[in-house]
């Protein structure tokens with residue numbers, strides 16, 4: 153009896169709290185944001201704090217637009233993102249129970265148990281914060297965090313059409329990437345998920361388009377990431393150093409030139425008009441290993457300059473001929489991400505980066521430095537807009553299973569003529585020959 157009375161009082165209190173919450177008197181993060189900013193020293197010299205201009209509530213998030221006091225920058229707020237995120241998730245603020253939750257209570261059942269479950273659910277909520285600037289300082293506070301782990305599976309592949317591949321989970325749902333959009337730049341600080349993402353891409357392409365896809369894998373991080381794909385029929389070449397990369401690129405350059413001449417002679421504008429179903433993906437990981445700037449050894453420098461020239465050419469004319477460059481780096485600067493490649497790559501997948509400057513290089517805006525420290529979390533940018541996604545994690549066993557039916561037979565006996573391990577050569581001569589032709 154006593155317990156029922158206590159329970160009823162507690163429920164009454166909870167309903168009251170929810171009622172107040174719904175009216176926006178508590179659960180509104182405005183004051184908390186202002187307070188956290190002041191505690192973090194984000195006030196103007198004359199003591200002026202940020203001032204709320206508008207608050208908008210959507211199903212998944214609330215957005216707060218503040219006036220920025222003179223002398224402060226949005227970047228100063230982004231630098232303190234962790235403090236805002238932790239402050240808004242402080243436990244005393246997390247009584248986040250909706251009216252729908254209250255309506256679901258079975259008043260004739262075990263009320264105490266149901267209350268405990270509700271409070272546990274409420275405690276597990278972790279709000280995620282994004283800070284941006286559009287003339288106003290914008291805080292977007294999501295009601296729930298995006299998943300921190302997404303397993304790669306068959307169902308994702310089944311949702312893709314044509315040349316689409318699974319990209320990840322955004323707040324608005326599952327995201328597929330259409331590789332027909334052209335080239336892609338992938339960037340991210342070390343250990344945030346670039347190599348895993350590239351494995352997602354390769355495995356998806358082999359699984360979905362085994363007859364039509366060809367892959368050139370340039371793995372300058374020691375050759376281990378792509379090693380397991382070496383025996384797949386779809387893999388034309390795996391190059392693991394600058395010399396091998398140059399050999400491979402010279403061959404691709406010649407192939408591209410021949411294709412261009414063929415389309416020209418036949419009057420075709422591009423690969424689609426030519427009815428060519430094949431696509432050739434060139435994945436470069438890590439692009440900084442090909443940058444020529446700062447290299448003192450003259451032979452090595454020449455090779456790198458030639459690699460840069462051919463990659464820029466693939467970026468400029470390759471898309472229309474069916475070549476898709478996926479250019480990956482952990483150190484995005486003007487030297488490692490050449491202008492011609494960036495300008496011709498409409499898609500960017502950007503994991504967390506160290507600095508706002510690096511984010512600017514990749515995305516032309518800040519933001520990647522403020523992504524949560526979650527592996528696989530990335531900004532996906534296309535001409536259609538920008539989304540934050542959790543990219544899937546692919547297990548090596550899954551990769552093995554997928555490529556098993558596509559393994560080249562008797563690979564041990566001879567190098568196949570479709571897949572070559574690029575043979576290092578004396579490249580000075582090759583470079584000069586190429587220039588003369």
Ligand SMILES: Nc1ncnc2c1ncn2[C@@H]1O[C@H](COP(=O)(O)OP(=O)(O)OP(=O)(O)O)[C@@H](O)[C@H]1O
Nearest residue numbers: 341342343344345346347348482527528543544545
């Ligand atoms: N999408 C993901 N979901 C969950 N965990 C991930 C994801 N991607 C990567 N990880 C975890 O992070 C680790 C590092 O990932 P990965 O090797 O892809 O990083 P990287 O960005 O290529 O690093 P580096 O530049 O140093 O080579 C993985 O071994 C895995 O444990």
